[in-house]
Amino acid sequence: MKDRLTDALYGLGWGAVKRLPEPVANGLGRAVADFAWSRRGKGVTRLENNLARVVPDADEARLRELSRAGMRSYLRYWMESFRLPAWSEERVREGFAAEGLHHLEDGLAAGRGVVLALPHMANWDLAGAWVTTKLGVPFTTVAERLKPETLYDRFVAYREGLGMEVLPHTGGAAFGTLARRLRDGGLVCLVADRDLSASGVPVDFFGARARMPAGPALLAVQTGALLLPVTLWYDASRTLQGRVHPPVEVPEGGTRTERTAAMTQRLADVFAAGIAEHPEDWHMLQRLWLEDLEARPEEPAGTGVPGQPGGSVAASPPVSGTASDRPGTEKS
Template identity: 50%
Template sequence: MSGLRARAAARATDLGYAAGWQAVQWLPEPVARGAFDAVARFAAGREGRGTRQLRANLRVATGGKLAEDELDALTARALRSYARYWQEAFRLPRLGTARVLRDTVVPGIDHLARARAQGRPVILALPHSGNWDAAGVWFLDWLGEPFMTVAERLRPESLYERFLAYRETLGMRVVPLTGGERPSSAVLREWLEAGRSVCLLVDRDLGSGGVPVEFFGRPATMPGGPALLAAQTGASLHPVTCRFSERGWVLQVGEEVPLDGGTRLRDRVATAMQGVADAFTADIARQPEDWHVLGRVWADVPPDPPAGERH
């Protein structure tokens, strides 16, 4: 019976998500944004575990320099920014490529253009910041061809399939992080060897083989895949941090991260991923409210306690 209940709950989640997705697409933009802002305000007041972890993460990202009320205000802004991401993600097909291109600014685009002029594919390493789906729409247009990315499997499986289909309608090619017919690393390597490009979200290590880095001055781990793939294929590795502007999006493109950190491949990968972490640290600090990480990043930074239990 419990299995039947679990399947029924999963089915209800999927159907509810699909219905909400369709409804949001057809709401006027001010109404949709207002609705998502309201959800963000509710989440801030509820102080669930994800909100309290976000607060703790933002304390690290701001160097512990904010007073408690300032950190509360920053966390509330970050939740509204995260809500904006979801509102835009749901509405992206309706927003359209023309809107994204018109309202996106890309400092550092020359770094990517230089690599492409050399006939090299590029690997974009991104944090969970701003709207990475809008960034993908812009990048697809700039490339003039699909790129490949990796998606974490969601539950229920039907929800993952909806996200997969959605991103592929935008022009992306998606492989699952786990559970695919072949390892995602092998698929990505073949894609790059064919001269095509890759985008990967790497500020959280979801596996067991992460590379140790210093991130905002604290020990963390990040997936080594972007640097390993660059070393194996000759692709150009670039950190790219997305943030919101008042009317659109900013994509901050970093210089190519060198892979010259020693003779051993392991050392080169570790040094390159530290370069990625350093770029993220500098770029996220410009607008930390647009960094949307409600999960644990540092082993020694648990969620903050609820407001009533803080000293």
């Protein structure tokens, strides 16, 4: 019954919200965000706990302010995502502005595959739709299977409708296909700030240990693809902002595992800088740091942001020599 209700609610969102006038949908999103924030549920309190690491000098009032802005950003993501299938190509092209785009364009022009790795910031679906619409570049991503299956099918159809190739995240089976796409000079986009597998790489993140997926770095090491971190944020306008950062280079020497670990740490550093600039747009409503996970051993390490299934994950096979965490099954 719960699965059917969840599927019905998402179906209602895509069926009804996309027909609302944009100002009405925006107002609805803010109202839902403010209501959820006022209820002080687990997601909101976890968001504040995470933000306390990002902004360590923030007092309680500042954290409350940030969490409220964070919930509004999170619901803005949902309102936009429900409406994206009805947006015109012009609206999509005008909806995103990117800095450092030459890093992506130069990599693709050189015939190298490119991996774009992102944290859970702002609206990566809109950024992806912009890439396929404005740049005319298709790309491949990964989504984990959801329950019920009809909900997973909804998310796959939604993202395929935006021009993405979506592979199922099934224990690393997608890794070979991603590698082939990159060797053919293609583009792969992966959300990569939270580990969903048993092969996450330990990283230092805002002064504490966390695990992040090995997939983006390992793909670059194995295929010679360019690894580009991307951060996203909302400004005061209705335009999503983004920055394509300089490439994370493959280190010389060392084992494959050591190179993968060093590159994943570099990704974590770039993510941290972007999140610190725009903490209200980091949609991390779940436990991330190892000491938080260890405090709740009954919670799977891969449990993702509640209410945001079907997203891209940085799939990877087990990496020899890397430490593994408790495996999880939900979306990051």
